[in-house]
Amino acid sequence: MQNILEIEAQSILPGSEDVLRAQGIMSSGDVDDRIIELVEQAGKIFNSLRRPMGMFTRISRDDFREIYTGSGRNDNETPVADIFPNADHLSLFAVTVGVEVSLEINRLFAKNDFALAAMLDSFASEAVENCAQIIQDEYHSSLIAGKKGSDDLVSMRYSPGYCGWHISGQKKLFEYLQPGKIGITLSDTFLMQPLKSISGVILTGDKKIHIYEDNYPCCESCKNRSCLQRIERLKQSA
Numbered sequence: 001m002q003n004i005l006e007i008e009a010q011s012i013l014p015g016s017e018d019v020l021r022a023q024g025i026m027s028s029g030d031v032d033d034r035i036i037e038l039v040e041q042a043g044k045i046f047n048s049l050r051r052p053m054g055m056f057t058r059i060s061r062d063d064f065r066e067i068y069t070g071s072g073r074n075d076n077e078t079p080v081a082d083i084f085p086n087a088d089h090l091s092l093f094a095v096t097v098g099v100e101v102s103l104e105i106n107r108l109f110a111k112n113d114f115a116l117a118a119m120l121d122s123f124a125s126e127a128v129e130n131c132a133q134i135i136q137d138e139y140h141s142s143l144i145a146g147k148k149g150s151d152d153l154v155s156m157r158y159s160p161g162y163c164g165w166h167i168s169g170q171k172k173l174f175e176y177l178q179p180g181k182i183g184i185t186l187s188d189t190f191l192m193q194p195l196k197s198i199s200g201v202i203l204t205g206d207k208k209i210h211i212y213e214d215n216y217p218c219c220e221s222c223k224n225r226s227c228l229q230r231i232e233r234l235k236q237s238a
């Protein structure tokens, strides 16, 4: 069954610390007033234009295998390839903050207002991540409400374009999920429009399926190692 949700706007607004971190500023302690003003200005613009939407659709392991295989361009070994066969529940998902925010970012860049454009871009990136977390939580709660999951199960999301899952995987994912219903389309180069959108799969199972070593072929060139913090948190959770 397909679930489409209008996401409550206030719940996706990022804190200024998160926006500054996305800009590479790790501590807001001694940040110039002008930067703080830019964060506030970006927040006001975002708030006036955001239209957050999300959707998820449960999928069988076999159907996901076909989507994941895509056109055969994934790395030979990837985290998702190892995790999904052990997942108890799977769901495709997509979220967006709406087209107006992306248009405004483009407009600001086009008129050379780089500082505000970049700040709004960071603000929107953090907000769309918050949208994805809300959809993941919503899906996880629906499993528990339907007695298909327990508090012991852990849901995590994974997206084409990351960790060895080739970006071209978006094609089959879009054909199955139909994110056009919430205003997201796919270009010939597999980029989503609006740009501030996220799609992928939520895999749910015992927490140990999401714990892996960062020694896949894709890890060799990975700069941010974003999985490590998440895996550490999982290891330490009860």
Ligand code: SF4
Pocket (backbone or CB within 6 Å): 079, 162, 163, 164, 214, 215, 216, 218, 219, 222, 223, 224, 225, 226, 227, 228
């Ligand atoms: S190290 Fe990088 S490429 Fe490897 S699994 Fe983690 S996030 Fe993905």
